[in-house]
Amino acid sequence: MDFKKIKNIAIYYFSGTGNTLFISETYNKYFLLKSKSVDLKPIENIEIVSSQGKYDMLVIAFPVHAFKAPKLVEKFINNLPSSTTKKPVLLLASCGGMPGSSFSILNKILIKKGYYIASNFYYSMPDNVSFMFSKDLISEKEIMDKIALAKDKSFKDFTNLYSGKEEVIKSNIFKRLFSNIVFYFLSKSLKKNKWVVDYNKCIFCEICSKNCPTQNITVKKQKREVKFSDKCIMCTRCYNLCPVNAINYKSEKTKDFKRYNIFKKELISK
Ligand SMILES: Cc1cc2nc3c(=O)[nH]c(=O)nc-3n(C[C@H](O)[C@H](O)[C@H](O)COP(=O)(O)O)c2cc1C
Ligand code: SF4
Ligand code: SF4
Numbered sequence: 533m534d535f536k537k538i539k540n541i542a543i544y545y546f547s548g549t550g551n552t553l554f555i556s557e558t559y560n561k562y563f564l565l566k567s568k569s570v571d572l573k574p575i576e577n578i579e580i581v582s583s584q585g586k587y588d589m590l591v592i593a594f595p596v597h598a599f600k601a602p603k604l605v606e607k608f609i610n611n612l613p614s615s616t617t618k619k620p621v622l623l624l625a626s627c628g629g630m631p632g633s634s635f636s637i638l639n640k641i642l643i644k645k646g647y648y649i650a651s652n653f654y655y656s657m658p659d660n661v662s663f664m665f666s667k668d669l670i671s672e673k674e675i676m677d678k679i680a681l682a683k684d685k686s687f688k689d690f691t692n693l694y695s696g697k698e699e700v701i702k703s704n705i706f707k708r709l710f711s712n713i714v715f716y717f718l719s720k721s722l723k724k725n726k727w728v729v730d731y732n733k734c735i736f737c738e739i740c741s742k743n744c745p746t747q748n749i750t751v752k753k754q755k756r757e758v759k760f761s762d763k764c765i766m767c768t769r770c771y772n773l774c775p776v777n778a779i780n781y782k783s784e785k786t787k788d789f790k791r792y793n794i795f796k797k798e799l800i801s802k
Pocket of ligand 1 (some may be wrong): 546547548549550551552553594595596597598599600626627628629630631632657658659660661766767768
């Protein structure tokens with residue numbers, strides 16, 4: 533891919549707890565340093581993509597959920613208009629180190645639509661899901677170290693991409709099938725309400741409901757009630773961003789766990 537021909541770039545991202553936002557903003561800075569014009573757009577606020585034609589390149593960034601991209605990211609890609617010009621797409625994933633078949637599943641859809649896969653890069657970031665396995669968060673130092681390593685890798689990846697070295701991650705049909713099965717069971721289990729609110733702590737601030745990407749939460753101050761519907765995609769944002777740690781997973785087990793909220797300010801101000 534010849535970067536000299538690329539002037540306008542859109543970075544579409546979804547980020548539950550800020551890791552993917554951090555990676556997207558880091559790439560935004562790299563592109564700006566190369567005098568590219570960049571629009572950074574959160575996927576969760578996009579209904580229909582009609583304006584992608586004005587961009588020479590798309591970047592799509594997502595967190596890995598059960599070896600796949602979250603449903604709303606896959607839906608976003610499925611809804612992209614086709615490309616007649618083999619428009620390049622760079623896919624970026626943030627994960628705990630196991631991207632599974634997330635790239636190959638999205639690559640397939642994009643190629644079918646006429647896009648060109650510029651590269652697939654993934655970043656091992658602090659995971660936001662350890663509580664599901666009854667494990668507390670890693671220490672703040674470990675968190676900062678992981679983020680710094682991811683940033684270093686992003687610079688190397690960007691430099692390679694810019695100099696024409698491309699990297700596309702492939703996985704075979706069995707791996708894709710495995711990822712689809714794990715994801716299917718994860719989604720099914722999420723339909724059952726797993727979030728439990730501690731009403732001794734809740735201050736009915738509505739941060740959870742206002743920031744849920746699928747409008748899955750309703751807060752009724754008068755009734756002193758926080759209700760979850762069946763649209764949860766398990767981004768863990770509500771659990772991690774509640775200012776008083778009033779949201780627990782399944783039981784009280786998680787009540788003493790630290791929350792992953794290092795990017796809280798950036799997420800809530802977007
Ligand atoms: C429900 C769920 C499932 C996850 N599954 C995976 C996985 O299969 N592989 C992996 O490496 N990380 C997995 N993770 C970790 C996240 O991908 C990782 O923490 C990511 O950086 C979060 O990005 P965000 O802050 O932008 O949401 C999972 C996280 C959640 C919440
Ligand atoms: S974010 Fe926490 S404190 Fe605020 S309404 Fe939701 S559960 Fe209650
Ligand atoms: S209910 Fe919580 S975990 Fe589920 S989608 Fe909304 S913010 Fe994310």
